[in-house]
Amino acid sequence: MAEQGQLRRVITNLAHGGHALLDEADPDQKIVESQDGLSALSTVVQEPAETAAHVRTTSFQYLFADLADGFPAHHLPQDDIAEVVNALLDLGAAVVETPEEVRDPLLNSPIPTIYTYWGQFVDHDLTAATDNDLTISITDENLPPVKPEEVIKRLKNLRTPALNLDSVYGDGPFAVPAADQNSVPYDGIRFRLGLLTPTPVGVLIPPVDDMQRDLPREDDEKHTPLIGDTRNDENLVVAQLHVAFLRFHNASVDWVRENEPERESDVEVFQRARDLTRWTYQWLCVHDYLRTVARPDVVDLVDTADENLLHMDRRGTYMPIEFSVAAFRFGHSMVRGAYDWNRNFGRPGDNVTPIATLQQLFQFTGKGGFINDAPTLPSNWPVEWDRMVDKNSQFANRFARLIDTKIAPPLADLRNEGEDPKLTERIRELLKQLARRNLLRGYRLAAPTGQAVAKALGVAPLSRTELEQGSSDKVKAALNRSALFDHTPLWFYVLKEAEIRELGRRLGEVGSRIVAETIVGQVRQDSGSYVNQTSWSPAQGVLLPNGRPVRTIADFLRFAGVL
Template identity: 40%
Template sequence: MPRLGHGRSITENDIQSAESGLAEVGVARTAAFALTTPAGSQSFDFLFPSLQDDEANLLPQGANTPELLKNLGSSMVDTDTAGEDSPIPAAYTYFGQFVDHDITLEIQQGFGSATMAQLLDPAMTPLNVAAIRNALLNHRTPTLDLDSVYGLPAPHDPADGNKMQLGTVELLRSTTPPTARPAGTEADDFHDLPREPRDEGNIEHDRAAVIGDPRNDENLIISQLHVAFLRAHNALVDQGLSFEDARRVLRQHYQHVVVHDFLKRVADPAIVDDVVTNGNRWFDPFSEPNFMPLEFSVAGYRFGHTMVRAEYDFNSNFNLGAIPASLELLFTFTALSGNISDRFNTLPDNWIIQWQNIIGDGDAVMKTRRLDPGLATFKQNEFAALFALKNLTGATETPDLAARLAVRNLLRGYRLRLPTGQAVAEHIGVQVLTKDEVLAAAISDEQRIALEAGGFQFRTPLWFYVLAEARHFHNGAHLGPVGSTLVAEVLVGLVRRSTDSILTQPGWTPSLPSAKPGTFELADILRLAGVLAGSQPPATHTVQAGDTLSSIAAAKLGAANRWPQIYALNQALIRDPDRIFPGQVFVLPPKQPVGPIPRLHTVSRGDTLSGIAAAKLGDQNRWPEIFTLNRAIITNPDRIIPGQVLILPAG
């Protein structure tokens, strides 16, 4: 079961090896990939297929185009200078990576999107459209369901099957930096991923993380974020929720964070609000077969690469002082990328993250690098960090160009026939950057020369264009119109398609506590997990004798008629809204109402979902919406039971 260096291509044989290994060893040992239940693959395809009809919408297919793109990628090197920041807290770079691992895992069939040798071949040419559609598969569910957390082989806690298993840190028992345990992390030792035992010589298993997607053990920040999600699930179980209910509540709040926190920081909030309110215009989340847009996965969503810092203020031991937390160190102390420094069986406790350094408000919180056509390297070494990617042995990739992430991104976009940024901007009807504006967005004279040498100021690679317009329109604070549209259309669409989607449940609002009234952010998930100061338990109510849903709503929410909101949040626990039982623990919605109270329908003999949709929604073809909203009590859409109380969609 192969382990992956950053950016390595994955083949069908890799997936088959992972599946075979998982079948042999069960959940006790890790596979190289998350295997959802049921396992399956979706395709990649073009969001704007009509742009393929005219070669003028693509990069010029000249004999020297690959070499010109290599030069442009090499020009994207930028020393990570203090002050060249976005307003976005640095943690969101890695939350974006966490989301990416939840929705995409590209595998190649046959010759695929290219081996490294194919990408770097000076004579490389783009694949044709049919070859692209046949070559690439997405081995992830096209939804925001946290299957990277809950998918096989992630184990449950042996002591409590409702909880997820965590790993413990290795105790150094030191009080002297840099080996001291960071303050505020002493409450328990469950700050690592569950791992296989040391198995020297077996790179596939040696201390490998036993989680739904081992790519989340690629660097230490995303690894610690994955730990936080496992802890957040367990915190909900500690509040009395079952595994299924804790998963549902965490999924929904995760979806809320993606749409209303993450997206509104990295993209234009007005564009995000438009897609949420008025629906998807370009990406149909309910199309079958569903596909992952190449313009998003190969270009638009790779904006996160420019947000990466070369060094981080990670904790009290490793910060911007004497020992910076460099990217190299953050890779070293994981199993997937660095074998936990070879010295330790699990993460040493001096490497527990202090989240308050990279998330929250205020000037002291470290921010991401600004969004522009540059990727971070160290001041003392031009080609380091994201220009010196490592292979599985820890050595820098060879040849040099293979180690440069920007070069890889540009060449893959060319090979996969991505349209130019100008073509996409014109197609979706937003302001198109002029040639002078593209050149003005360059971060150096060398980059301007590389743009002009390839004529890329006229036909700009889509990924580069997304970064250039972020700098042009917003000085790198967030994405511009093309980038915002690509990212918002796809992520909001995938939320709509998701199990327990918050966007198909009328009146859904966050029910877990938040530090800021009326909001729920990534920091609140970290507080729930107990890894960020200010942790609070979720708002719940334990049913007492004589309670009714309406009396609970009156007492806790201030309005008896809000009882359907309590029912909607706890549908899996309530068979009949008129019969609740002492001792049941219900999650409560916020006291301040947001959105309409959901409509309900009690199933009568002879009812079908299509019949209910026709009678209540005016269109029998809307029955899947009812099914989606009521998955907690309906397992077979052809079998509903008289007396069941169904939540109806809006409209």
């Protein structure tokens, strides 16, 4: 069975959201990942038994088991599936701004850009199993929702749902690399980094003598990144964040050797540096990330509660469907169409262009091909993180968009998605439309409605007046179809709750609870996490040169030497 053997540590060739789907009728058959990250509709790929023996998966479950048990009473309508699908397609199209509708550029959240992509990094660290659109048969035709018990039985996760940085460490520096498989490269117990490719265009990004600012890569046609999860080379922001994690570990190795000389062997130093990196990351997820994107009072409630929704019924380790296919996708609404990236592609002045477009941030990756076929990131493209982390910046485009039901235009035409010529034109088009994919996926995987989750949490559901407030005529028309005003898709509901009740500045109560319960719960469940140490806090971790502990994401980047 796929649950046997060793959990996959290095995941390659997995498209954004590829997932494992098991066929219980034959324990030797399963989909783990296809060569292009996509699997044919309703098919099962045969793998040799010796391969299957080395792959283990973890489970998906429903955070609100009572709602799942009551299927379909707490879900989107089931009586006319084609009509519901068309309503969801209309809604997915209506929430994306057209170029003419793009909001006032001064209207943004108070959340710096880094938090959008820290969330994406966290998602890749927790899951590799949630949204292969072909395997779960997202089409605009017949789309019957899978019953919750069948979703639990068949949908599997290639990641341990813990904030343990599998996506960074891979199999570690002491493992013997498997034949014909990529592995995370180390120089001793430090991560190997990739060098920038010099270019005469623009200026060098300080520090100008530091060229180790790309991911390590294969010397091949695709510039394949040698990292624990190649999805972290999907766009340049998350790729540069992954570089920061590699460098934070390397700096931790140096710090341990200098400050804890009692740890003499490479094994001791590596394990200590890895622990300090993991614990700092986990602490920041709870105390900086969550308290920035969610309601701090809700995070405090969850963090101090004796019981946690994720594990109070003792179902073991799992990833909640409500989190992975709905609530945690709130970050999609925060994505900007363009960024103040660095002095070459940022504020007007001595730069090449006034902004870096989202399209460019997808192009300047291995998957995007690096324009002009550079073998690594060009020297004029490293991020200047000070433009991404400042909560007091005077520049509006250094902040994320509001968390609301208005999605940036580029997310209706995702670069690097839907490019497989073997797919039908209709499927290729759908794969490029993020909002539609989110809504159809939630329906297919039987996510409960927003109203049902609100009631389960004891929160007053959004009224029809609130759902209509600020909504375009197209959104209202879509919600009017198939009674979606009364049975609202959870992803849209979480965004609308943030928009109306928190003015788009952070998640509302329902969204905050789902996200906080999941992240705090996974940290608690992990026996190796910082909360399961003896009174660990950043004061017991690595220290900045001025002696201060790492207490913010900005501090994390400073210690890594990239800010």
